[in-house]
Amino acid sequence: MIGQILGNRYEILEKIGSGGMADVYKAHCRFLDRFVAVKVLKKDFTQDEAFIEKFKKESLAVAKLSHHTIVNIYDVGEDEDIYYIIMELIEGKTLKKCIKEKKFFLENEVIDISLQIAEALKHAHANNIVHRDIKPQNIMINDEGKIKVADFGIARTASQNTVQCEKEMMGSVHYSSPEQAKGRLTDEKSDLYSLGIVMYEMATGILPFEGESPITVAYKQIKEAVNFPEKLDNNISNGLRNVILKAVQKDQSLRYQSAIEIISDLNKLKYNSDFKTEFKDLNESPTMIIPKVNIVEKEDDTDETMFQTQKIVIGKENNINFNEDAFEYAFESEVEDMKKIKKKSKKSNSRVLSAILSVIAILLALAVVLFFSIRYFNDNLKVKEIEVPNVIEMEYNKAEELLLEKGIQMVIDAEIYDVDNEKGIILDQNPKEGMHIKSGSVRVVLSKGAEMVFIPNLSGSTTNEARVTLEELGLKLGEVERVYSDKEIGEVVNQAPESGVEVVKGTKIDILISKGKEKKYYKMPNIIGLSRSRAEADIISAGFIVGEISEDYSQNIAIGLVSEQGFRAQTEVTEGSEVDFVISKGPKPITDGNQNDINQSNANSGNGDSENSNDMEINSQNNQEGEQTQLIERELLLRLPEGEGIVLVSVKKVIGDSEEVVYEKKHNKEEQGIRVIVKDSGTVKYKIYFDNQYGNDYEVVF
């Protein structure tokens, strides 16, 4: 393969990788003078028509993806029986290698990388593409921790036998979901499972399931629950562990249902390491979030808080807020702990109950005592109410502090993009300012700041394609300017801002569209009256091409000379245009009428046959050859000055020191060339004046 040129364009330089289905090479794109990665389908599959079909179809689908966390596909092609995909060449290493080197990542690194992978999945899933082979070997990471996911959705299974060495196979099996191992239907949630395993590996430096053979590992994926090792050096929070555990649920319906969901949880974790994800119940009943407040205060029936707190509440330290069933399901091996917690919760429940009962008893007693007392006493007896402060437009941390001071828990309800507010600013709260609550929490909506998107590379697409691409990303098409370019007419030549720049959603992207190659215009020379060879030379040196040459009669132009030209002289004509011209055959013979004329024409043409005009500018005609004493007529061919308008042409015969006007007439410059007949004998010198300005002179031998 090395040295081979694919599609007349990509020169294969070196092999950089190999997988079950394809080899990957570094190549140089000759058209765009850039390095690319080429994935070449292994020859084993090139006979499998169905597979090739699938491969092509899926490659094209993946080529439509455009996201900064996804390795771009530039081109899909075939060259004889070589099927290939041209991809962005990524500098950096695989996440697998990175994990091996680092052993494990810090919590914020895990969150950050996971978010990026999830974003890639979100984009792909939105385009109905499931990756099916998410693993750190397929994720490239650069020094800044920016990742790109490769190998999206390319056909992975052929109808024929393929051998994968165990090591290669292991690579995928370690991350494949139970449904994949079983060969059942896979969907977006299968990718999320694999992401969960990748997250586990980043967090712990090890894989949840290891085994001697791929079969053992696949079996464990189906059967065994994921557990975290007892000791972890990097203090991975319970919050993150729970997100991972939710991602790797065996049952698809218990996992995150979409990339968006896991992104949301990861974002919450970023702000709040105490964040607890909600595990799904097998019965699909959503678990409520329980605020961390002193519940003894709570008991009024006319409660105006929006929160239901019917679920178990565990003491302050063990603020675990998911449903027991889901909890047990998630932590098969942590049953021991679970039991302890349950006991505790029961204990605290009973404590709560007795507390509530005693409060009621006291209240009842007070009520009896004060039954007839004045109303205002009531106020003093009521449980302390908290007035909700305003937190809108406040920064997340400050708002939380403020609320906590008042004993209110803050819960992030949602995070939304907002152009006007910076990331972390609270956009909305519920309950609103001034409302009184007995206890509970305030739900807030956080700004994620302006949604940023990476500008795609529009190069090569049409205006329409560019618009679609931009709109899909939430960007807008700005000004479209048409410029000369070597690119095909209608293709995007350049864009501003350039691709890869991160901008706020809604930003307008201006593009330059090719209107084809720049055309140069040159002045058309005057070739009337020139000989054929001279005319050709002039045409070529002026930047044009000699066109069709024909012959025709001409009343004005002597035989053998150019009598007409395809483009008018002095006009601006596109470079490279073909300039046709006509060579004079002399005046048209007249079949009836003046006998003399006929004779003359005959003489003319007879003379013209010799086809030589010594001087290009002068055509000599011997009217009466051999009669030397007689005056002989000669024709002077004069080229008029270039330009437009009228010019006075004077031909003066030089006699000693004086000059005698032999011809004087106004001509339109557009005539370009005129013919002046002079009659004399011997050698005569003529001077030519245009508008009384001396032009040049001729010596004519009669």
Place this chain on the structure above:
Amino acid sequence: MEIGFSTDIGCHRTINQDSYFVSDDKKYPYFIIADGMGGKNAGEIASQEAINQISQYFNEISKNIGNGLSVEKIIEDVFNKANKFVYNLSLENIEYEGMGTTVVFAIQIDNILYVGNVGDSRLYCLSKDRAKQITKDHSIVAGLLEKGEISKEEAQNHPQKNIITRALGVSEKIKVDVFKHEIKCEDLFLMCTDGVSNKVRTDEMIEIVFQNISIKEKADKIVELANRKDGTDNATVVLYKLDLIQKGENK
């Protein structure tokens, strides 16, 4: 001894990568079937070469049978040598890069059928009421099926059913499974490539092999059925009935 074999390229392939070899040697009859993988004709080369090498080595080494060298060891040795040969071939020639082949090698010694296997070609022992698969496919799907994690139907439709974890000629070393089967007089052995086992159910095999037709026709019929059902792959069948050796006969 009755032997029938049949092979067909299938409707969608241009090359038959399946190869087989039958030695009706009276002392040690043996049978080989191989399904090659690799681009262009590399798969064909791999399966043919594997079979050539195995039969060649086996012929050399078979005189040591009974001289203290276990049959299992001999089979492993034979596979190893063939593996090395095919692997080297794949390294030497760029066209053959990555080629490999499945191999089932069955040899009758006394009244025992010794079977060496790599990959997912199969040897069945058929009787009127059941089909026993003697070899175990080297694939994740087969492994999960065996552990009961997936059903037969799921295995049949598994997208990875064609991905095998072992093959001859793809790496420097090879792990061979060796099975021993005590031959009974009614046993009918069927060796086939996955082009057959993926398409033809075992009950259909039984139905055909116990028809009153010649053994060659039986083999043809099974291959024909595989083709009729799908025909996307090469299909090869080697069918044989072995003679039981009366004690002392060979001594």
